[in-house]
Amino acid sequence: MKQPPASSESPFPSADQRRMTREAKRAAVLRAAVQMFNERGFHQTSLDDVAARLGISKPTIYHYLGNKDQVLLECVTIGLGQLIDAAEEVRCGTGTGADRLAAFLTRYAQINMDDFGRCVIRTGDEALVPESRARFRELKRQIDTNIRDLVAQGIADGSIAPCDPKMLAFTIAGALNWPARWHDPEGDESPEKLADQMIRLLSKGYLPR
Amino acid sequence: MKQPPASSESPFPSADQRRMTREAKRAAVLRAAVQMFNERGFHQTSLDDVAARLGISKPTIYHYLGNKDQVLLECVTIGLGQLIDAAEEVRCGTGTGADRLAAFLTRYAQINMDDFGRCVIRTGDEALVPESRARFRELKRQIDTNIRDLVAQGIADGSIAPCDPKMLAFTIAGALNWPARWHDPEGDESPEKLADQMIRLLSKGYLPR
Numbered sequence: 477m478k479q480p481p482a483s484s485e486s487p488f489p490s491a492d493q494r495r496m497t498r499e500a501k502r503a504a505v506l507r508a509a510v511q512m513f514n515e516r517g518f519h520q521t522s523l524d525d526v527a528a529r530l531g532i533s534k535p536t537i538y539h540y541l542g543n544k545d546q547v548l549l550e551c552v553t554i555g556l557g558q559l560i561d562a563a564e565e566v567r568c569g570t571g572t573g574a575d576r577l578a579a580f581l582t583r584y585a586q587i588n589m590d591d592f593g594r595c596v597i598r599t600g601d602e603a604l605v606p607e608s609r610a611r612f613r614e615l616k617r618q619i620d621t622n623i624r625d626l627v628a629q630g631i632a633d634g635s636i637a638p639c640d641p642k643m644l645a646f647t648i649a650g651a652l653n654w655p656a657r658w659h660d661p662e663g664d665e666s667p668e669k670l671a672d673q674m675i676r677l678l679s680k681g682y683l684p685r
Numbered sequence: 686m687k688q689p690p691a692s693s694e695s696p697f698p699s700a701d702q703r704r705m706t707r708e709a710k711r712a713a714v715l716r717a718a719v720q721m722f723n724e725r726g727f728h729q730t731s732l733d734d735v736a737a738r739l740g741i742s743k744p745t746i747y748h749y750l751g752n753k754d755q756v757l758l759e760c761v762t763i764g765l766g767q768l769i770d771a772a773e774e775v776r777c778g779t780g781t782g783a784d785r786l787a788a789f790l791t792r793y794a795q796i797n798m799d800d801f802g803r804c805v806i807r808t809g810d811e812a813l814v815p816e817s818r819a820r821f822r823e824l825k826r827q828i829d830t831n832i833r834d835l836v837a838q839g840i841a842d843g844s845i846a847p848c849d850p851k852m853l854a855f856t857i858a859g860a861l862n863w864p865a866r867w868h869d870p871e872g873d874e875s876p877e878k879l880a881d882q883m884i885r886l887l888s889k890g891y892l893p894r
Contacts, residue, residue, distance in 0.1 A: 517811035519728040574892060598809065600866070602726035627891070637893045639886060643879075647886045650863025651856045657809070658855065670852075677848060677856045681890025682836075683783060684846045 502540045504530065509537075510551040510591045518548055518603050549608040552599055555592035556615040559584060563622040573630025578675055580626060584619075585652040585671035589659050597656035620645055648678050711749045713739060718746075719760040719800045727757060727812050758817040761808055764801030765824040768793060772831040782839025787884055789835060793828075794861040794880035798868050806865035829854055857887050 489497065508529050512521045523544050527534045541547050562583035566576050587593035596616075601609050623645040630636030636644075652674060659670065698706065717738050721730045732753050736743045750756050771792035775785050796802035805825075810818050832854040839845030845853075861883060868879065 515811075517809055520811055577891075600726055600807065602724075602729055630891075634893065636891050637889070639891065640882065643882050644886055644891055646863065646867065647860045647883050648891070651860035651887075654855065654859025654862060673849065673852050674856045677853055677890075678860075678887070679890050679892045680846070681886075681888050681894075682786075682839075682845050682848065682853055682857070683888045684843065685890075685894060 498540075505532075505537055505540050506547070506550060506554065507591065509541075509547050510554075510595045513548065513551065514591065514594050514598060518599065523547070545605045545608060548595075548599065549604060549611065551592055551595045552604075552612055553615065555587065555590075555594075555596035556612075556619065558587045558590075558593060559596075559619050560615070560622075562587065563619065566626070567622070572635035573626055573628075573633050574635035574679070577623070577626040577630055577636070578679065580622070581648060581652060581675050581678075582671050584623075584649070585655065585674060586667045588653055588656045589661070589667040589670070594656040597653045620649065623649060651678055707749075714741075714746055714749050715756070715759060715763065716800065718750075718756050719763075719804045722757065722760065723800065723803050723807060727808065732756070754814045754817060757804075757808065758813060758820065760801055760804045761813075761821055762824065764796065764799075764803070764805035765821075765828065767796045767799075767802060768805075768828050769824070769831075771796065772828065775835070776831070781844035782835055782837075782842050783844035783888070786832070786835040786839055786845070787888065789831070790857060790861060790884050790887075791880050793832075793858070794864065794883060795876045797862055797865045798870070798876035798879070803865040806862045829858065832858060860887055 505526065509521075509523075509526045512526055512529065516525075523534050523537050526547075527537055537547070541550060563580060566580040566583075569576055569579065571579070588597055599612070601613060604612055624641040627636055627639075627641040627644050631638055631641070652671075655667075655670060655674075659665070659667070714735065718730075718732075718735045721735055721738065725734075732743050732746050735756075736746055746756070750759060772789060775789040775792075778785055778788065780788070797806055808821070810822060813821055833850040836845055836848075836850040836853050840847055840850065861880075864876075864879060864883075868874070868876070
């Protein structure tokens with residue numbers, strides 16, 4: 477009787493392989509969804525559109541992520557998670573308050589020009605269902621608190637001019653949020669270069685020194 | 686036979702009175718619509734909601750303004766018109782480029798915290814139908830060109846530090862757009878005071894001078 481070929485590869489995926497495949501599929505759905513929300517707007521994009529782009533069915537999206545509100549919440553949570561990670565890195569770093577503020581703002585601006593960060597900025601609180609909205613606001617508040625803390629540290633060590641940290645946090649965050657509306661990811665200007673230019677303008681002001 | 690009372694007032698409105706009544710009704714519909722779009726979001730507001738708030742019927746709104754897309758286009762056109770008027774006033778004024786830039790930015794920030802300006806900022810291009818979108822973008826481009834021109838004049842007369850006028854225009858406009866998302870019209874902080882604080886931060890920068 478013929479023996480089956482000896483092989484180290486089982487045709488049956490292991491639990492680990494199944495988990496990785498599942499995560500890769502989930503990530504692919506999120507990436508397609510966030511890009512379409514950013515291009516067309518959340519309200520102009522249906523999960524049927526997202527499914528069609530991936531060549532899968534809408535129930536497959538439900539299976540991996542849930543309904544459209546849940547997909548949006550997941551997208552903005554990823555973007556806000558990237559910002560919170562960047563804040564944590566800076567928190568553990570060294571330098572004056574102004575140095576660390578600039579380091580954080582650089583990452584902040586770059587993330588806001590990337591898919592998930594862009595979605596955070598383009599999503600108004602009112603687009604989310606009430607329970608997701610509370611979570612969204614809470615995460616945004618964390619980022620805002622981080623910026624205010626860095627500003628306060630800079631004022632304390634003399635590297636930032638005395639000011640109202642809340643007002644400065646709103647002003648610089650607003651400036652660095654706006655590229656999520658106008659920066660063309662396919663365009664010539666790199667997010668790194670734009671971030672540097674904007675932070676230089678915000679730190680030095682437009683009046684001659 | 687009894688004579689009717691002598692009166693200078695005809696019970697029949699004149700053509701002028703009819704026009705004024707019509708304009709007042711149209712303005713009332715626009716004001717209710719823009720406030721509801723700002724509070725709930727455009728996609729979460731129906732013309733039935735707007736009609737209900739005014740105690741009128743949806744066909745009355747169609748009669749005065751057209752469909753929901755046309756109402757939105759009218760709202761953002763009013764907001765952009767206010768900004769264009771402010772730019773024209775500054776264009777005819779005197780002072781250095783920096784002085785005139787600050788004068789325009791003050792009005793720009795205040796208008797963005799008012800009903801129609803707020804709607805301009807909260808409305809993504811993708812929310813408008815294609816023909817309205819082109820008009821919306823064209824008007825926004827006019828404002829942007831005005832800011833860049835003032836920056837270029839300030840660089841030329843030495844009142845603004847040398848920089849890329851396009852980048853500076855995007856950076857300061859972004860900062861001053863953002864209150865349309867967070868400023869509470871019912872809150873304690875007046876738009877005038879906020880505008881002044883933000884423009885001081887943008888003009889002087891956050892590093893000590």
